[in-house]
Amino acid sequence: MQVKFTLSNIIRGDAAQLDQLFQAAAVPSPATVLRSHTAEKVCKYLLKPEQFDVALAVHINQLQAVIIPKIAQDDGFYLNAENPLRQLFSALINRAVSWYPRESKSSQQFLEKLTTLVKKLDQSSSEQVNAASNEFRDWLEAEAKRSAMLESRLCETEINSFKTLSAECNVLELINAALANKPFPVELQTGVANTLKSELLHSYFTAGQDNPFWRTWQRLLPLLGKVFATIATPEMSSEDSQVLYRTIPALLNELERSLTIQISNPESYRQWVEVLSEQLMLTIKKQPIHCSIFNDLKYPVGFENLNTRVTTDILQQSDSIQEGDWILFTNENQLVIRCKLALKNSETSQLLFVDDTGRKVMNKNAQDFAVCVATGIAKKMTPVNAEEIITKILQALIDLYEQKKNQSKVQKNASDAKALAETQLQIQAELTQKKEREEEEKKRVVQELGARRAAAQKALAEAAAIAEERAQRAAELKLAQEKERLQLEAEQAAENLQRIQLANINISALNLGARVELIQNGEAVRCKLAVIIAATGKYIFSDNIGRKIAEFQREQLVQALLNNQLTLLNNGDSFDDQLVKVIRGLRKDIS
Template sequence: MKENLDKVKFAASKALTRLMMKALDESRLQIEAQTMRFADAKPPPIAEESRGIAERFMNSLHDYFEELTTLLVNDTEIEPESYDNLSLVDHDYLEAMIAMEGMVKQLRDKEIKGMRSFLTRLETMYPNIRIDETNNPLDPEQVGDCFNEAVKPLGFKAHYLLTIYREFNKTVFGKYDDVIAEANDLLVDLGVLPDLDITARERELRKQKRDEARAQLAEEQQLKAAEEQAELKARMTRKPKAKPESPDQSQSEMFTMMQSLVHGLAKQSNNAGLAATAGTEISGELAAEQEELRKQQQKLMGMLTDIQSNMLTKAAGSGTPGFISANNVAQSINDSLKAEQSSGDLGAISAQSGDVINLVTMLYEAIWKDEALPVVMKELIGRTQITIMKVALSDTAFFDNQNHPARALLNELALAGIAWTQTVNLDSDPVYQTVKQIVERLLSESAPGNEFLQQLLNDLRVSRSKIVGTDLNLERRVRESEDISQSMDDVNEYVRQKINERVLKGYLDPSIRKLLDTHIHRFLVKLVTREGPEGKSWKPVMSTIDALLWTVQAEKHVGDRERFERINPRLLDNLGKVLEIGGASKTKITKIMRQLKQVQEFTFHQAEHGATAEQSQNGDSLTNRVILATRNKKDVPALPRNDPDLRRVDKLAIGTWMEFRGNSGERVRCALAAKIDSIEKLFFADSEGKKVMELTRMRLAHELKAGAVKVVSEGSLVNRAMESVISNLKQTSTQKPRRRASA
C-alpha cells in the first residue's frame, strides 16, 4: 500500500507544482506590468525565487502524504507565536492568509468532484486510519498551507501577495477537479476499488460502445440515420443500473458511490445489511414510463405513512413512545413490501427506490450507534426515520447536498441536544420542548417538502439562539443589507450582540463593561459600516477583545502572569488604536488605560493571595467537577510540533463539543467558545454560553492523549453516519475476496 500511496504522492505533487509554477509566472507578468507605471517601483524577484518556492511547496506536500502513515517527530519545542494577529493594521501576510482561507472555503463549498471517491479509496488502503479533511493530503486546506509556507519566507508586500494568490486560486484551485480525477484514475489503474464510482464504469462502457460501433459500420454499412438509431438503442440498453437520473453527475457522486457499494453487498450470500428489502422483488431495469414510476412512488409513500402511524401508535401503547429502533422499522418495511407484492397491489420496486430504503435504514442504524448523541436525542431522531426516508425517495439530493434542509435539520437537532447527557429536569428545558415540537410537526406532515423542512430548521435555530441571547433574524438582516449605512439601528444591535457573545456570561468589572459598551462598541460600528459584517479586519479585532477579557478575569492559572507580561504591551497598543478610531480623546484614552491596568493588576493580586483559588474551590467551576489527567501537575511537558493530539487541538473549530468525565463518572460536555493563539489558551462554555473552563493547548493535548477528554461533535451527525455506512459497506465488500483466497 505504501508503494501505491507513493505513486499518488509523486503524481499529485507534480501536477500541483506544475499548476503552481504557472500561477507564479502569470502573476509575475501582471506585477511587472503594474510596476512599469511607476518610475521607482521594483517588482519582487518572483522568477528568481520560483525554484525555491516550488521546492518548498513540493516538500510540504510530500510531508502531508508521509504523515498519513508515520509520525514526523520534531524535538524542537513550540515557540509561542507573536501577538501580531491582534494588530488592527492589515499586515501583508495576514491578508494573504485570510485570502487563502476564503479560497479554500469557496472550493470546499462547491463540492470537489471525485474527492469523496478519493477519500474512500485512501481509507480502503489504510482501514485503521480515519481520513478526513484534517489529514487528507490533497485537501485544499493542506495544499493552501503548503503554498503559504512556500511563499512566506520571501516577505512580499500585501498587494503583490494578493495578485499571486488570485492567480493561485484561478490556476491551481480552478483545475482542482482534474488533479483529483488524475489521482482517482491512478488508484483505479492500481486496482483500488476500480468499480467504486460511475466514472470508472462509464469509461469501460464508452470504450465498448466505440468498438461495437466501428464493427457495425464495417460489417453492415447501414444508413447514417439507422446507425444513429441503433447506437442510441445500444447506449440505452448498456446504461449502468446504478446511475442516478440527475443530469449533473458531480452532484450525485455520494449517492452513486453508496449505490455501488450496496449493489456489491446485494451480490453476497450473507446480505443481512439489506434487511428492509430482503426477499422482495426489485426491478433491475429502469421503468419505461414516468407515469408508472409516479404511481409506484405514491404507493410506497402511502405504505410508509401507514407503517409510521402503526409504529407510533404501538410505541405509545407500550409506554415507551420515544423508542423506535432502525431494525424494527426495517422489519416493518420488509413485511409490508412482501404483503403488498404478494397481493398484487405493488409490483417490483425500482432499483433506486430499493437503494434509498436500504441506505436510509443503514443511516439510522449508524445514528443509533453514534456515541456523541445522547440517548434521549437518539430516541427523538429515531422517530423521524420514515419521514426522512420519504424525503430521500422524493429527492436523492439528500445524500449529496450537505445543505439539504432535511440533513441540516437532523444536524441541528443533534446539536440542540448534544449536552443532554443527564435526563434530569429536561422537561423544564425550553430547547428540549422545542425539539419535541419540531419532531411532532415533522411526523404530522404527510409529504414534507423542502420549504416545510427549512421552516422547521429556522424555528429550531431561532429557539436555540434565544438561549444564548442571539437574534438570528438580526444577523440575517445585517448580512443581506444592500446599504448598511441605512440600517444603523440593526448595526448597533448586531455589534452589541457580538460583544456579548465574547463575554461568555461571566462576571465582568463595571469599568470594562462600560469600555465595551461605549468606545469599543463605536469602533466596531465603524468597522462593520466600512467592511460589512465580519470583514477582513473582524477576526483580529475579536482576538483583541478576547485577550482583553482574559487579562481582567478573576480566575488565574499557572503561567498566566508570564503570558500576561508578554502580550499586554501589544494589547494596550492595539486598544489605543481602537479607542482613537472610536472617537476617544487622548486624555480619555490615558484615563481608560490607567483604569484598565488597575483592574488587570487587581485580578493578579487576588490570585496571588489565594482569593481566586478559594472562590474557585467553593464555586461551580467545571475544572473542579471533572477528572483531569494533568490536574496535579503544575506544568505539562511540551509535545513535539507534529504530535497528532497537539495538531488536533490546533484544528479544533469554535463550537466543537468536548466530553469530560465527572468526579462521579457522569458525562460532562462543554463547547469550545474562544481561542487566543497568542497565549495558547482555549475557553469552554456550557449550552447557555456561560464560561466553565479554560485550558492551555498543551494541557488539552495531554488530556486527549490520556483519554480523559474526547471530541464528540467532529463533523455533522449525518456526515458521521454516512462515513460509518460507507466504511461498513467497504469492509463487507472486502470480506468475500479474502474468503476465496483461503478456500
C-alpha cells in the first residue's frame, strides 16, 4: 500500500511516518543503509570543514565518525529540536565556528572538552551519551555566560576610552592642521605638545567645541601657522611685513584675552603664552627667531588613519554588519582570526572586536574596517541553519520515494504491455499450428484420392496438385503477412510504451525553474515551471515576470509531451544545485 508522506507532519514529530518514509524510500535496499547515508549527508552539511579553523579538522572528522551511527539509530534527531544529539550539534557548531587557536587556557580547554566528548560518544551507551552531551552543553553555556559578562564589561570600558581618544584626536587634528610641517619657534614646540594640547583637551571635555577656549584657539592656531611661516621666509616682501604688523598686535590682544578664560592649569598656560608673545614681539622688533619644522603630533594607536577616505558604496558594505555579527579577519601571515563585533560606536566611528571568550581582539575605525571588507581581509561569517538543512534533507527523502514510486509504475506498465504482446503472439502461433495441421490432413486425403484415381484421372490429379500448390503458397503468403502484421503491432506497442516511459521520466526530472515551450492556440509560448504541488500532482507554469501561463496535472503534462504540445528546453536546477546556490549566496554575504 502506497503512503502519502507530509513534510510538515514529520517535522512536527510524526515518528511513524518518518520510519515508513525510510522503509519506502530505501527499497530495494535495507532502511538502515538509507539512514546511514542520510546521517552522513546531515553531518556533511552541518560540519562543513570550511566553516571551522583548520586546527579543528581532525577533531571534526573524529566527531563525524562517531556521531553518524548515533544519528542513524535515532530518528528523533530529525523530529525534535530538543533531541539531545541535535542540541549538542547546535551548541557545538555555535562555539566551534568562532574558535581559533590561541595560547590561552580557554582555547586549549575547548579542544580538551571536545576530545573527551568524542571519546565518550564512541564508547558509551545511549544514556551515557546523553549525559556526556548535557555535560558538554552545560560547559559551553557556562563559558558563554562568562564571555558575555567579560564582553559587557569591556564594552563599558571601551565606550569611555573611545570618548577620551576621540577628544584627543580632535585636539591633535586641530593642532596638526594648523602647524604640522610648518616653521614654528623651537622654544614653543614643547609647550604646544604639552601645555596647549592639555588645555585644549580639558576645554573639549568641559563643553566640547562650544567652549570659549576652544573657539579662541580655532582662530589663533591657523593665524600663528601663517605668521611664523611668513617670518621664516628668507626674503620677506614689504607687503608680507605690512601684513605681519597688522596681524601680530591682534594676535597679542587675543592671547591676552585667552588668559581670562577658566582653564585647568592657568599658571603653566600663562608662562607659555608669555613666551609666545615674546616671540611675536621679536618679529615686530625685526629681531631673528629660531624656527624649525613642527613635526605633526602622533595619534593614539588604532587612530592613525582617521583621515582615510572611502566611497559611499564601500561604507554601505560595512554598515550592513551589526553588533553580534562574527567576522573572519585574515592577517598578514594568512592566519584567520575569528572575532565578534561587540561594539559599534557611531559617535566616535570606532568598532570593538572580541573573541569567543569575550576578550578584546582589536579596535578599528569605521573607514579602515570598510576597506578590510571591500578587499576581502574581513568577511562576515554566515551561520549554518540546522533546522533548514534538516528540512531540506527530509524533503529530499520524500522526493526520492516519489521518484521510485513513479519508476515502479512505469516498470509495471511496461511489464503488463510485454505480457500482453507475448500472449497475443502465443495465440497467433497456436492458430498457425492448427492451420498447418489442417493443411497436412487435407494433403493426406488428397494424396489418398489421387492414388486411387491416378490411373484414370492423371490430368485431374495434376490439376489438383497445381491447385493445391497454389493454395499452399497463398496460405504461406497469408501466414507470413499475418506474422509481419503482428510483429509490427508489437513493435508499435513497445514504441508507444517507451514513449510513455520516457515522457514520465522527463516529467519526473523537472525541477523548479525548468524552461518549456507550450503550444497554446496554435502558437508556441515559452515559460518556466514556477510551482510543483506534490500533493495533487499539479504543475504551474509562469512567464519571466511571474504571471501564470498554464497549469497541468501530471497526466496532462505526459499527454502534452506525447502529442508534441509541450517541448522541454531544460530541466531546471536539481535539489543539490539549488542547495549549492543557497550556500554560494551565503558565502557571497561574507564577501
